[in-house]
Amino acid sequence: MHKDLEEIIISAPELEAGIKKLGERISTDYKGRCVTFVGVLKGCVLFLSDLLKNISIETNVDFIMLSSYSGRQSTGVVRTILDLKQNIEGRDVLIVEDVVDSGLTMSYMLKNLKTRRPRSLEICTMLDKPSCRKTRVPIKYSGFVIPNKFVVGYGLDYNELYRNLPYIGVLKKSAIKAKG
Secondary structure, eight states, X not given: OOTTEEEEEEOHHHHHXXXXXXXXXXXXXXXXXXXXXXXXXXXXXXXHHHHHHTXXXXXXXXXXXXXXXXXXXXXXXXXXXXOOSSOOTTSEEEEEEEEESSSHHHHHHHHHHHTTOOSEEEEEEEEEOGGGOSSOOOOSEEEEEOOSOOEEBTTBOBXXXXXXXXXXXXXXXXXXXXXX
């Protein structure tokens, strides 16, 4: 375990098993269709990569980058940093996110992408923090429900650090102060 963590809440084998189940479920639900996976950068990268390895249907991938955080606090304002390159009109679209907590960013993204008239639009998140929700968002695929703790690893960061950890862990308060 990394020295800056209090605990590991989801191990690498648990992540692998959970992502495999999600991939199988998505493949079954979209059988015979091509799905556009929209990865929300940067946190989704490891999750999306492993999820795609467990998908047996046709896919294509695009990315979007939004920003609403500074350190570990949400600013409440969502900005689009990088937009989709593909036209999603008439396509089945699955948003792939690392974590849904307040729901504000996801709500913004859903409204934005719906204006582009996809055939279907659903959410797949690796981590779900329903206790943090400030607005309701319809999550169709959820890997793990976690408590309201600040987590890093497996793509999730604190000030761009810890993304490379192969598990999800709770960051120590002392690490937040030292690296904040």
